[in-house]
Amino acid sequence: MATSVATKTAWKLQEITAHSSNVSSLVLGKSSGRLLATGGDDCRVNLWSVNKPNCIMSLSGHTTPVESVRINTNEELIVSGSQSGSIRVWDLEAAKILRILMGHKANICSLDFHPFGSLVTSGALDTNIKLWDVRRKGCVFTYKGHTQAVRCLRFSPDGKWIASAAEDHTVKLWDLTAGKLMFEFTGHTGPVNIVEFHPNEYLLASGSSDRTVRFWDLEKFQVVSCIEEEATPVRCVLFNPDGCCLYSGYQDSLRVNGWEPECCFDVVLVSWGKVADLSICNNQLIGVSFSQSTVSSFVVDLNRVAKSASVLPGLIKDDRPLAQPTPTGSSLRRIYDRPSTTCSKPQRVKHSSESERRSPSSEDDRDEKESKAEIQNAEDYKEIFQPKNSITRTPPRKSEPFPAPPEDEPIAIKEAAKPSQAVNVQTPLPNPDNPQSPFLLQPAPIASSTPVTRAEPSVIPAARNAPIGLKASDFLPAVKKPSQCEIVDEEAMSQIRKGHETMCVVLTSRHKNLDTVRASWSTGDIKTSVDSAVAINDLSVVVDLLNIVNQKASLWKLDLCTIVLPQIEKLLQSKYESYVQTGCTSLKLILQRFLPLITDILAAPPSVGVDITREERLHKCKLCYKQLKNISNIIKNKSGLSGRHGSAFRELHLLMAVLE
Template identity: 45%
Template sequence: MATTKKAWKLQDFMAHGADVKCLGLGHKSGRVLVTGGDDRKVNLWSVGKPHSIMSLTGHTTSIESVRFGHDEELVVAGSLSGALKIWDLEAAKILRTLTGHKAGIKSLDFHPYGNFAASGSMDCNVKLWDIRRKGCIFTYKGHTNCVNCLRFTPDGQWLATASDDSTIKIWDLTAGKQLTELKLHRGPVNIVEFHPSDLLLASGSSDKTVKFWELESFQCVSTSDTDKHPIKSLHFHPEGSCVYSACGDTLKVYGWEPLVCHDVVSVQWADVSDMAIANSQLIAASYNKTNVSTFVVDLNKIAPTGMTSKSENARASLTSASGRRSFITERPHTSCNSHPNEPKRSDTPPEKGDNEDDGATSRADIQNQDDYHRLFKENARNPQVRARAEPFMAPPEDDFPAPVKASPQPGPSPGQRREVTPAAKPPVHQSDKEGVQAEDFLPPERSASKGNLSEPETIEKLTKGHSSMMTVLAQRSRNLQVVRAMWTSGNTKTAIDSAISMKDQAVMVDLLNIINSRGSLWTLDLCNLLLPQLKDIMGSKYESHVVTAATSVKVVLKNFGSLIKSNMEEPPGAFVDIQREERHKKCLGCYSVLTSIKSMIQSSQSSATPKLANIFREIVLLMTSIE
């Protein structure tokens, strides 16, 4: 029955035309979601609705990290090239482009007072940015691997950073130096979160534990039991009564002094990326390939916040018994624009990193005027509107349903707020007719007038915005058909030459995947022909392309490494051996390209993702066969 359900999937929708790389929920309301993808776009969503509100473009490489501002009026996105872009959502325009990192940005956060932001990168550095003056204030160096997460304290005085090097560092922003290093985790630290008021930090790691750190003595006060999966997402209850840990297919609720697991809830999610709380409901979001899924957990039905009224005294004691000092979160009154505790500034000028533009080509394209007006125009006048929205109602089934195909509902007109009673019936997502109707996928203004929608209009609406992608895919399909025709006729070399001449990396990657699966196809001639292409693909911005090329390089080294090495010497001058001379020439060409590939790998190994780093290490080891 719906009354016994603790958690359910809210929706599952396609968020990008390429793989989703990151997402973030608005933590003030829990009602907005931002996603970043391999298509270099940042898309904005209203939680529970299937259509994008706004699409933010301008980055030249994939989006690796996104974060809302505290009032959900700003969004910052970090790219693989190391650039940040900050958008003003109310004005629907680019606010700042900041450059300086030498590798992809994996973590972001806004300072509580809004004028500063911090970024953590695969270049192992942390940068503090002044949004107003458009420059890097300070670069914090000390981590030896990728910075996975960073968070400002609620009072804005400190910054905690978590890294793949298994450490957490606490930085004093005013002094511009490291306060301490927390080193008890035995694996990469994926997430850190500060208690909303007390001097307490929670951390989650790939060692599958959650640790709680007291921030007066910087000591670990408790550690959870080892879980089955790495800990990647944590979120404190706003009252500070407990912390929620999303791990594998479960939600665990922890207290810390002493450590206690208040509740365990089974939820059909995997690798939750972010959580927020709205109206006594925990909202969680995860992604897989091009899709994003959102989930709801009813906090009134799980401990400790779901305890009955007769346990109110015990419930209140959860937040009052620690005696721990609290952060002073009230912003001091000042008579000038600068904050008295403004972070210490570096004496060095702002750094320049990549060649991303300064906003000239960055755009904020509004996709849904009604939702945009409701969320960012009305809320600008009344910031509590979004937070007062009705809870997400549970579906009626006892068990988790299949992904909800959430169709858009006609929104309220500008300036009008829909009245909802607490016992309202869940919204109906499909028409009474059997099957899915075309209007289920149309924007609200069209679905409201579906009776007047002609078939050509329906087709035009469904295909709008996809014409460019359809053109690209159609051309790729034609190229693959040409290559396939040559391949099936038995002329393998001609097919490969044709694919190379098309200068389409996607076609080459498709072809390489076939060749990699059939080791008997590889010959010294094929190595000599394909290695220059593999070198180019190794520099691709798409990880899947790099993985395919790296796999081919491994095949070449395993099968032909010893042959290449043995044929590197010049043939004897007294004899004419045309075959040996040709073999020497081909092996020399292969050696030259493989040496270049090794240099590329060594220069980018420190900033590679864990998956690529492992493959790169294998290649470097295999390179010894030709040295």
């Protein structure tokens, strides 16, 4: 029965090669859940219909990698932002470029369409948020307040506010009409990756790399609740259309959360890796993720997912879908007042430093002529985007639900690039011992027909605990013909036990090393703690320690920099994403806190007489300067990368410009 539930609750739908180079961004249409837009390092935006293999339309014109894309509510327009800071708005029905918007000075990290007005908002690595009038091709207003890259922007359902989430650990709420900050929500201890408005109530949800989801009351401007249950960052969130629950996407899992009180209604394990976006159609949740040039789509059957504490998953009889819980009681909060017509024009604010407008130029006109929308699949294009004067339009939302794979056959996966790594599926079951924690995760038996493939992942995904040098594929046997390999329960358990002892030895050793570092830490001598971590010669221990020290800027001293900088050099060159992320965070903190001091001391004239303290400080500064010069070469080489790490390296490169 467990296998049946696991097979039917979530499954992989499709895998496609979306671009000729790496995919750098993607987004699902929220109305249909069937429209997918991808941006790539090849400077193109490609449009797809979910579960169909061929590209519908390819949009060209950007000259640098496309790092952010967004589809409007009616799924008629797409806006794309590039690494250079340019923004393009495309008309999908007319298959042409609509507008080019210029004004940001760095990578575009986030975009959103106004729910019913002709406005677009954009956030960038330059920390600014801009509001654009698509019709007039100009910037209406620039919002300043964040101190680091703006990772996500969302208009409120009534179109009056913008919520922004940034790497500076804050969520801000902006008033469009007044053109000013309404409130700043603090509480997250890591970069905030995603923010989403409740579809009806004055409620806001935010997900962060600190592995928490926070809910904010937009009337009282205070936190409603905080959910802390996962060991990986929150990558995306989506409210159920009726607002009864929130779906949170994590590494290889989906959680269904409530907020008053905070609780987890259900957990579904899905092998989607780093899920990038979620959408809902026909009571199915669609999740998409990307790795290199490949995009994968997954389906979760929401009929088999609990959306309230009164309905538990796993209690399915006669293979019938779960009954949906009936909402009870009235809303706790004020409801959004959606106007029936377009929104009022945002008020022009007189502060010239804050507000800017840019008139069209001949250069923009030339760019528009060079930007093209090429229809790749005429049949799908006509089906989805009929002419605007057509009486009826048949968008993908009219399609039937995606069928689940047969229970008695292996799941068919279309290989576009290379075999995907096998992932064990777990099934949430009721926990009779603890009614407060209704779900007990148990591994589902592996069916005899499930194929197991061996594949080397190109990137080790980040997690709360740093990688320890082992990969999931280490526990699987080499297979000559992956598609024909079948295993039974006993063989699967044998493979797991084979690596169990090795894993225990590695974890025991790491635990012993951390105890050694903690003994030094308990004395209050931070320098000795870091020295002992370095002496152990295990980068995972250094990463664990730096993740703690990075949260307390007051602990950093010049002595600490001389010890940590050589370790940062190693971390930045690591193949593990979590190592690189920690190294970037530590280096940024050192540059912001100590680089001005180092350059000032080195530029100061020599002292008269003997000053031992000054000589020691000068020696440390020279040592740090030499180490930073070595690191600057690594930063310079990696600043051309795309995606989040590329943005981090480019920011570090700017901070280190003074060294040159």
